[in-house]
Amino acid sequence: MNRTGLFIALALWLVIAIVFAIFPELDLKLAALFYDSAIAGFPLQQHGWAAVIRDGAMYIAWAFVLPSILAVILKLIRPSSRLLVSGRAVVFLILTMVLSAGVLTNFSFKAFWGRPRPVAVTEFGGASQFVAWWDPRGECKRNCSFFSGEGATAYWTLAPAALAPPQWRPLAYGAALVFGTATGLWRMAFGGHFFTDVTFAGLVSFIVIWLFYALIYRRQWPAFSDAAVDRWLTRLALRRWRGAASDAAVDRWLAGKQRDRTGSEDLAWEALEHRGGKRKLRWTKGGTVRKRLARGARSLSRLGPGIGSAAG
Secondary structure, three states, X not given: OOHHHHHHHHHHHHHHHHHHHHOOHHHHHHHHOOOEOOOOXXXXXXXXXXXXXXXXXXHHHHHHHHHHHHHHHHHHXXXXXXXXXXXXXXXXXXXXXXXXXXXXXXXXXXXXXXXXXXXXXXXXXXXXXXXOOOOOOOOOOOOOOOOOHHHHHHHOOHHHHHOOOOOOHHHHHHHHHHHHHHHXXXXXXXXXXXXXXXXXXXXXXXXXXXXXXXXXXXXXXHHHOHHHHXXXXXXXXXXXXXXXXOHHHHHHHHHHHHHOOOOHHHHHHHHHHHHHOHHHHOOOOHHHXXXXXXXXXXXXXXXXXXXXXXXO
């Protein structure tokens, strides 16, 4: 994820953009490679195993971000625990996935850029007119062709590749590029996307990943440090308890946690967590729960105002 890689990606995008803008029929010719006029369709659509492979590619991509998502969920459930994944990695992987495969595709371009899919254009038996990649005035109304959401998701695997150990990173980058390209070709074989849909998806994912990698890892912005992410999630989790924990109170608790991880703060967290689950446990050992809450409240009161009321 250096400047050389960015310049190469931008130069490649510029060449493809210019060539396919001047000769938009190239998209049709490449899509025709997967079209069978004898059956008037794209043959791969008729095989169930092909759909399984298509779905499997998305499962593989999401498997790389799943540990970060689970780490956040566990942190919110039990704020006293440590993040199971590096805080910077959590932010980097989740944000890049959401932006490249979600916001910039399904919620922006694909929703408003009216380019019809290959299977929908008249050249391949559809009812819509083909338009070049740069023209948003196509007849598609929703979930359109430009650009490929699945392609962007597959190329997003460049993000976890960027976090691989340095000695394995070139191999990881190569594997991510092969995976993204293969997934994009698979979508073209289904008649779901044109060549430019796939290549622009890859470029968008790469730029998003490059920018966030530079911000979080190269420039090491303090707001995205491991400690800052852990602190932010802790505050977010504490505010679940009636919003009683102020930032100052959380800071005091975190400072105490660093000094003594076996002290009264453990009782405080036990009380908070049981307070949140009181409704669930009330019908069992209610007396025990109340004793724990009272004991935790006394411990919390010693940490200062702002947290003590959370168990009251």
